[in-house]
Amino acid sequence: MQLDLNGITPKQFLEQYWQKKPLVIRQGFKNFKDLLSAEEMAGLACxxxxxxxxxxxxxxxxxxxxxxxxxxxxxxxQDWTLIVQALNNWVPEAEALIxxxxxxxxWRLDDVMVSYATPGGGVGxxxxxxxxxxCQGSGRRRWRVGDLGPHKExxxxxxxxxxxAFDPIIDVELLPGDILYLPPGFPHDGVTIEPSMSFSVGYRTASAKDMVSAMADHIIDNDLCNEQIADPDRVISEYSGVVDNTDLERIKQQLxxxxDDKLVSEFSGRYLTQSKCELDLPExxxxxxxxxVTEQIKLQPxxxxxxxxxxxxxxxxxxxxLYINGEQQQLTAGNEAFIAMLCDTQQLTSADLTPWLDNSQVIEQLTDWVNAGYWYFDDID
Structure with missing residues (x-):
């Protein structure tokens, strides 16, 4: 599967469209095939x-x-829609789309959502x-997109x-292989013309409110940040009821x-790797x-x-x-190339792992992750 952004590069897309304005990408995928059938999707929803x-x-x-x-x-x-979230948790073919x-x-990825709709179907x-x-799969769907504004919900x-109701700045019929990119905040409405499937690759971040709340829980649970304000250079205060600008600055500096980088990365690494939907892990x-593991890796990825x-x-x-599924993991220093490969790629081949096959700590940790179901061999007798 290969993405064609209609003559613009990913760099140009990020500069001109990402979080700025919608874009219709005609035939972004040539000969696009549904990642699963409507029947298979209905089975997942059971x-x-x-x-x-x-x-x-x-x-x-x-x-x-x-x-x-x-x-x-x-x-x-007619007039109904079925939606399945986190298709990438259940259908390996979704990985190629991501x-x-x-x-x-x-870390910005939310999930791949699949929608099947009968004629007239939509979510409003x-x-x-x-x-x-x-990403439009089989069938056709009409999309209307409005501009940013004070839209009442x-x-x-x-x-x-x-x-x-909104005035559309885009009114388009998507055919198989077409893509509609939508940044946050743009009102939109899709109505199916004929039985169709679409696959939505979503990217989101948490709100500052959610992050601060979760950070506070992390600090409390781990008994962190117990340092108190120190003010050995305090001068006489003329007014006992005031928090002057110097003290306000002390409070801000304490917060x-x-x-620091250590706390923020430790917290956000756990936070950002938590799966919002259940993973298909062994009981x-x-x-x-x-x-x-070392023998099997010679046979298959x-x-x-x-x-x-x-x-x-x-x-x-x-x-x-590194961080995996909401937990901090610790290898010995000097394994950054292995960690990067582990996180950046979907499959590990024998050639990939050759430099580490004699590293007992790395192989033992990798074995633990295989036993937890985080990595797996596709064909085991």
Whole structure:
């Protein structure tokens, strides 16, 4: 699968469009094929581990239901949509789609969402707070996109936040292989013309409020930042009830001093690698030994689990620090090339791992991750 941005480079896209304005990319994918069939998608939505919902109208009122679902016959043949989140957690083929957008770092990735809709189906006019590349699969869908502005939102249903009517700056019919890029804040509405599927690659970050709240929990849980304000150079205060500018600066400095690179990276590494949806992990650790892994890697690549989040920071990778699935992992210093390869690539081949096959700590840690289900061999007898 190869992405064609219609003559512009990824650098130009980031400079001119990313978080700035929408873009229609005609035939961004040549000969695009659905990553799964509608039947396979319906099967996923029957699984209680998979996050799914369907949206439709009943008596001219918007309705939303959450899976798992047992049947779709009662919905008829038009005016409804089925949505499955985190397709990349369950369908390995979704990885190839994500890789096409890897000029944006994975820590910004939310997930790949798949939507199947019958004629007339959609989720209504709404505004998203994340960037998304809507990749049209089979069928056709009409999209209307409005400009930024003070659009009034309202609850069309407890699970559906809609926006009032808007004047479109884009009114387009997407065909298989077409892509619509939408930055946050632009109202949009998609209505299916014929049975169709679309695959949305979404990128989001948490709000400052959510991050600060989670940071506070991290500080409390780990008993950090217990230092108190020191003011040995205090001068006489003329007014006992005032916090003067000097003291305000002391308070600010105490708060800012806590947010050093070490604390921020340790917290955000855990925070950003937490999966929002359940991963397809084994209930019990697998029984691989280090020798099993080293022998098997000679026969086939080791594959990263779909949806697994792992990252490293430039400030700490030389110290052997990385983050996987919400946890900080520690290797010995000097393994930055291994850590980068682990986090940057989806598959580890024998050639990739050759420099580390004699490193017992690296192989033992890798074996632990294989036993946890984070990396796996596709074909084991």
């Amino acid at each position: 699984d209680e581990m998979v996050e799914s919902r369907r949206v439709f109208k009943a008596n001219d009122e918007w309705q939303a239901e959450f899976g798992p679902f047992e049947s779709y016959e009662e919905l008829g043949e 890789q096409c957008f890897d000029f944006i770092p994975r 006019p709404h505004i998203d707070l994340y960037d998304v590349f809507i 309202f609850a069309a249903h407890p699970a559906l936040l809609h926006t009032e 800012f001093a806590t947010l 019990q650790p697998l029984g691989f030994q280090s020798l099993d 080791l594959i990263k689990l779909g949806g697994l989040r792992c990252l490293y920071f430039e400030t700490s990778v030389a110290d052997g620090v």
